[in-house]
Amino acid sequence: MRRPDAIKWTQAPRWEVVVWGLATLGILFRLRQYLFDRSLWLDEALVVLNIMGRSPSELLKPLDYHQGAPLGFLALQKAAVLGFGTSEAVFRLVPFLCGVLSMILFVIVSRRFLAPAASMIAVALFAVSDPLIYYSTEAKQYSSDVAVALLLLWLAGYLLERDSTVVRVVIVSIVGAIVLWFSQPAAFVLAAVGVSCLLNSILRHDRRGLVLLSIPGVLWPASFLLSFLVSLRGLTHDAVLLDYWQGAFAPFPPLSGADVRWFIDSSFGIFSDPVGLTLVGIAAVAAVVGLVEFSLKHFARFVLLLTPIVATLAASALHRYPFRGRLLLFLVPSLILLIAAGLERIHTQTSETLPYFSYLLIGFLFLNPLLDAASGLIKPRTKEEIKPVIRYVENHRQDGDVLYLYYAALRPFQYYNARNLIAPMDEITGVASRQNWASYRKDLDQLRAKKRVWILFSHIYRGERVDEERLFLDYLDTMGTRLDSSRAPGASVYLYDLDSQNH
Numbered sequence: 001m002r003r004p005d006a007i008k009w010t011q012a013p014r015w016e017v018v019v020w021g022l023a024t025l026g027i028l029f030r031l032r033q034y035l036f037d038r039s040l041w042l043d044e045a046l047v048v049l050n051i052m053g054r055s056p057s058e059l060l061k062p063l064d065y066h067q068g069a070p071l072g073f074l075a076l077q078k079a080a081v082l083g084f085g086t087s088e089a090v091f092r093l094v095p096f097l098c099g100v101l102s103m104i105l106f107v108i109v110s111r112r113f114l115a116p117a118a119s120m121i122a123v124a125l126f127a128v129s130d131p132l133i134y135y136s137t138e139a140k141q142y143s144s145d146v147a148v149a150l151l152l153l154w155l156a157g158y159l160l161e162r163d164s165t166v167v168r169v170v171i172v173s174i175v176g177a178i179v180l181w182f183s184q185p186a187a188f189v190l191a192a193v194g195v196s197c198l199l200n201s202i203l204r205h206d207r208r209g210l211v212l213l214s215i216p217g218v219l220w221p222a223s224f225l226l227s228f229l230v231s232l233r234g235l236t237h238d239a240v241l242l243d244y245w246q247g248a249f250a251p252f253p254p255l256s257g258a259d260v261r262w263f264i265d266s267s268f269g270i271f272s273d274p275v276g277l278t279l280v281g282i283a284a285v286a287a288v289v290g291l292v293e294f295s296l297k298h299f300a301r302f303v304l305l306l307t308p309i310v311a312t313l314a315a316s317a318l319h320r321y322p323f324r325g326r327l328l329l330f331l332v333p334s335l336i337l338l339i340a341a342g343l344e345r346i347h348t349q350t351s352e353t354l355p356y357f358s359y360l361l362i363g364f365l366f367l368n369p370l371l372d373a374a375s376g377l378i379k380p381r382t383k384e385e386i387k388p389v390i391r392y393v394e395n396h397r398q399d400g401d402v403l404y405l406y407y408a409a410l411r412p413f414q415y416y417n418a419r420n421l422i423a424p425m426d427e428i429t430g431v432a433s434r435q436n437w438a439s440y441r442k443d444l445d446q447l448r449a450k451k452r453v454w455i456l457f458s459h460i461y462r463g464e465r466v467d468e469e470r471l472f473l474d475y476l477d478t479m480g481t482r483l484d485s486s487r488a489p490g491a492s493v494y495l496y497d498l499d500s501q502n503h
Contacts, residue, residue, distance in 0.1 A: 026127025099136025384490030
């Protein structure tokens with residue numbers, strides 16, 4: 001059975017050129033960010049240290065530092081390390097390749113789900129999305145989540161457009177069971193695939209299809225349960241993680257104005273982070289229009305795109321999956337498809353009465369993402385550039401120097417120390433005491449009488465009306481004399497003479 005929009009695409013080769021040209025541009029944005037080779041920041045270092053310090057079999061055990069990642073992703077990362085070493089580029093290779101694969105898959109999926117003009121809009125949005133570009137080069141699993149989600153959307157579209165056969169259903173069932181080991185939120189997308197295929201079979205009175213759906217109906221839950229027991233069970237009871245994501249769990253049922261506000265803020269906020277759009281109102285309206293459009297023209301696709309969002313919210317209400325930021329990156333393809341479909345519908349409805357209205361909406365929507373992507377070619381994004389400040393210490397140190405590590409700088413420093421970026425020296429790791437600042441002063445007091453002490457900061461806590469770097473420096477200035485310093489984005493180092501006999 002030919003998909004409904006196949007004729008439109010075959011009669012419009014110029015759309016093919018434009019769409020693949022936009023995809024190529026998106027890949028270039030990702031390649032530029034990858035080649036920038038920025039420092040590992042704290043979150044990356046926490047996962048990387050687990051991969052570096054364990055054998056492949058030891059990755060089956062719960063990860064240290066309150067971290068969790070799919071076993072398949074960890075296996076790919078470990079294979080990259082064993083094959084190519086432990087550089088930042090190696091740890092970001094799998095996410096980068098997933099980012100490139102996602103760009104290609106999104107073109108295929110958008111062509112399957114949308115008409116040419118809408119597909120062009122969708123691919124352009126996907127290509128310039130700052131979160132998608134950035135997370136394609138972060139040494140964590142978020143980029144692979146997107147690639148897996150797109151693979152499943154593509155397979156679902158394949159099933160929805162063709163008569164069910166044993167071979168097709170078995171292939172999709174096996175792929176779905178496998179990808180659950182490579183992406184944790186794949187479970188939400190698989191739920192959408194199952195429900196949409198079920199509805200499609202019911203609407204088409206396809207009894208054979210209903211029977212065949214028993215295959216994924218058994219295989220997918222079994223695979224998810226096994227992967228949950230092996231690698232995810234501990235995360236649902238990790239007090240540190242639960243506390244960190246506390247505000248990202250949906251308050252259900254909403255019993256107060258603040259609870260209702262959470263749903264409103266989250267509904268609009270998702271278009272900012274992780275979709276990467278600034279004018280979230282336009283994006284939200286377009287997405288709603290897109291949902292209506294899909295519900296009227298292809299109900300199974302409507303279910304396929306909406307169900308992952310609903311399932312994720314449900315898991316959030318059960319305190320099983322935070323509904324915020326990078327953890328929702330896998331939803332970006334669905335959201336962009338909805339936005340593009342909505343913008344095309346708005347254009348169709350207003351082209352005669354307000355001929356330029358839709359173009360203005362599209363222009364405003366693209367303005368900031370396009371500027372961000374273009375500026376990223378000149379100055380790629382970074383987070384915590386601890387590598388150059390460590391090198392500064394190495395290049396300016398003297399015999400007998402002491403290095404004091406701000407507590408949040410410890411794990412990235414351990415990574416670069418293992419990479420021999422700095423020669424061994426006397427190191428002291430600071431305490432973490434956000435609830436009791438007096439402990440910081442007591443901890444710094446142990447440095448008294450030391451002539452040359454380097455104080456290394458990264459991932460500095462700035463909250464509750466306090467800047468911990470400023471807090472530390474103010475106290476150190478009363479203890480001794482600042483001799484030198486070096487700063488980089490998200491990281492810094494200061495050299496102090498704390499020998500009281502010199503003051």
